[in-house]
Amino acid sequence: MFDNIIEWLMVLANAKIVSLLILFTTFSAIVIYVYGSKKRSERFETYKNIPFLDDDEDGRIPGKQVSQRSSHSKGEK
DSSP: OHHHHHHHHHSHHHHHHHHHHHHHHHHHHHHHHHHHSHHHHHHHHHHTTGGGSOHHHHOOSTTOOOOHHHHHHHHHO
8 A cells, every 4th residue: 555655656747746735735824824813914014124123223132232332443443
């Protein structure tokens, strides 16, 4: 039985169909997860601007704040 399944998958046309079904199912599950809940969807929408935030100004990353002394000393050299 198991040998027949392996043989069937070894045919390239069959393997393409199986991989397409697996990838489509995974994609559909991710879309349903993201947009299934209104609260989760709104939370993910707020995350889309994270790369554009200036980390030094808003202080969201602790330990990444640059002191004024070190920034001025670089300019003097």
